[in-house]
Amino acid sequence: MKLITISGLDGSGKSTQIDMLKNYFESQNKKVFYFHAIEFGIAKKIVEFRNKYCLICKMTGKCKTKKKKSVTRANFFQIILRRIFLMIDILRFKKLSKKLELSGHDFILSDRYFYDSIINIYYLRNSSKKIRCENFIKIPDIAIYLETDPEIIMSRDRKPDQGIEYLKTKKRLYDDKYSSWNMKLINGNQEKEIVFEDIKELIS
Secondary structure (H helix, E strand, O other): OOEEEOOOOOOOOOHHHHHHHHHHHHHOOOOOOEEEEEHHHHHHHHHHHHHHHHHHHHHHHHHHHHOOOOOOOHHHHHHHHHHHHHHHHHHHHHHHHHHHOOOOEEEEEEEOOHHHHHEEEEEEHHOOOOHHHHHHHOOOOOEEEEEOOHHHHOOOOOOOOOOOHHHHHHHHHHHOOOOOOOOOOEEEEOOOHHHHHHHHHOOO
C-alpha cells in the first residue's frame, strides 16, 4: 500500500488533484482510501460532538448555523493544544494505516496531510522551528508540494477568506520546508489538467 500526499496553500488545488487521482486509480480497479487530516482530526470530532449534544445548539441552532471563520491567530494555550491534538492524530493515523493495509487497500490519498497542519502551527506561532511531533509523522511514499502563487489563487473563483498576505506568509513557510520533508515540487499555477498530467508522470 502506498501513501501519496498533496500539500500546499489554501486554494492551491489540492482537493481537485486528489479527487482526480482517486478517480484515476479507481478506474484501474485499485482500492483507494481518501484521507483529509482536518476532517480526521480529533479537534474536528470534538466540535462535531459539541454541535450534536450542546443544549444551545439544540435549542437555538446557533452553533450549527454560525459560519466558521478561518483561524489566523491563536494564543499560547491554543497553539499548545493544537500540538497535542496533532500528536494524537499522527498516532491515530498510523493505526488506521495498518488497518487499511490489512484490508487490502492499494493507496491512501491524502488531501491536507500533517505537513499542512504543521505549517499552520508555524504560521500561528510565527516561527518555523521544528516541533517534536514532526519526528512521528508517517513518511509518505510520494509527498507532493503543489507550489502556487498567492496572486494566482486570489484570482480564482474560489479564493480563501484569509487574504493574500496570509497566503504569502504561508508560502514562505512551505518554500522553506518542503525540501527537508522530501516533497516533490509540482507547479500549481498551470491548468488543472496539466497539473494532473505532471502528477501522473511523477507517480508512474
